Amino acid sequence: MEEAGQSREEISIQTPFSCPNRVRRKCSLSGTAGLTGREGQVARGSRDDSSPQEPCYPLRNMISKSRWKLLAMLALVLVVTVWYSISREDSFYFPIPEKKEPCFQGEAERKASKLFGNYSRDQPIFLQLKDYFWVKTPSAYELPYGTKGSEDLLLRVLAITSYSIPESIQSLKCRRCVVVGNGHRLRNSSLGDAINKYDVVIRLNNAPVAGYEGDVGSKTTMRLFYPESAHFNPKVENNPDTLLVLVAFKAMDFHWIETILSDKKRVRKGFWKQPPLIWDVNPRQVRILNPFFMEIAADKLLSLPMQQPRKIKQKPTTGLLAITLALxxxxxxxxxxxxxxxxxxxxxxxxxxxxxxxKSMAGSGHNVSQEALAIKRMLEIGAVKNLTFF
Known part of the structure; x- marks a missing residue:
């Protein structure tokens, strides 16, 4: 009886290094092979004092190693997740407020005056025939900062194009505009719906809309372009009432638009890249941008000289020009x-x-670093607001 009681007491005792009940039973059995009768029962039911129970070190080590492997895998997943969320471009976008930002008439002009000086809005946005046909005012600069030397070509182009601003824009008490650049940060931005809500949406060159509506929207009020950047199928990427605004960098640009709209013999030379030879547009949608905006963008924002050697010819990008126009x-x-x-x-x-x-910007004549500084100045003084990270 005492021996049996002693066995029961020993069963309830667990050393810090011994196994739990089920595991201990398996470990103890390994040392009882060949025992029979009372000896076997004692060996199976209690700890044998003469031969101490062997701790389960191998199993414990396996559990410990598995736990560390699991923790290491979780840490790796966490690091990869954080890296992915940081590297994703859509993490760099500012949230778009549901309510429209208040619009105050003349606000952009007042803030822009800090950059451009007290210039007047009397300057026409688009060139018109009467300014060159009835009153011959010689321009101080050649293209792209003026029309000096290109007046004859320009007259023929202005005779078949238009210059008016749509009544839907003119009648607005306060014009809310967005300039949509072509930068990679628009990818996965989901800004399409927000962009479509602006009164005026200005786009650049041949940047596509079809297939990217979720990120860049589908509305296009104006599209600035030059011959080499004209989209070969403008009806696909623009709305029926989109104004196609020619930015002339050289006299050949006027010659190109004239041959296209008048269906004359095409000119294939004089361009750094072959422009479209067939361009299906309504001439009444075409506008010629006033070189004044190129002049003040170059002079006031980039501090470029108006008279430059022909081999240098630094000039603003179409994007910076579009912001200047919007202001x-x-x-x-x-x-x-x-x-x-x-x-x-x-x-x-x-x-x-x-x-x-x-790398493709090499030799373009654009100083992108200087333009970045100019845009940052606009952001700092509140002349423009950025919907994407800059």
Missing amino acids: HLCDLVHIAGFGYPDAHNRKQTIHYYEQITL
Whole structure:
């Protein structure tokens, strides 16, 4: 009886290194092989004092190693998740408020005067025939900052195009505008619906809309372009009432638009890239941008000389020109999709719709670093607001 009681007491005792009940039973059995009768019962039911129970070190080590492997895998997943969320471009976008930002008439002009000086809005946005036909006012500069030397070509172009601003824009008490750049940060931005809500949506060059509506919207009020950047199928990427605004950098640009709209013999030389030879547009949708905006963008924002050697010819990008135009036309100006990758990031694409990199800008005559500083100044003084990270 005492022996049996002693056995029961020993069963209830567990040393810090012994196994739980089920596991201990398996460990103890390994030392009882060949025992029979009372000896076997004692060995199976209690700890044998003469031969101490062997701790389960192998099993414990296996459990410990598995636990550390699981923790390491969870840590790796966490690191990858954080890296992915940071590297995703849509994490760099500012939230778009549900309510419209208040619009105050003349607000953009007042703030822009800090950059451009007290210039007047009397300057026409688009060139018109009467300014060159009835009153011959010689321009001080050649293209792209003036029309000096290109007046005859320009007269023929202005005779078949228009210059008016749509009544739907003119009648607005306060014009809310957004300039949609072509930058890679628009990719996965989901800004499409927000962009469509602006009164005026200005786009650049041949940046596509079809297939990217969720990120860039579908509304296009104006599209600035030059011959080499004209989309080959403008009806696909624009609305029926979109104004197609020609930015002339050289006299051949006037010659190109004239041959296209008048169906004359096409000119294939004089362009750094072959422009469309067939361009299906309504001439009444075409406008010629006043070179005044190119002049003040170059002079006031980039401090470029108006008279430059022909081999240098630095000039603003179409994007910076579009912002300058918007500050002249609109009361509230927002921008989206501006900014280039860092110079050392050679693999990052510069556009949301194609895979070209910053290397393609070499020899373009654009100083993207200087333009970035100009846009930052606009943001600092509140002349424009950025919908994407800059």
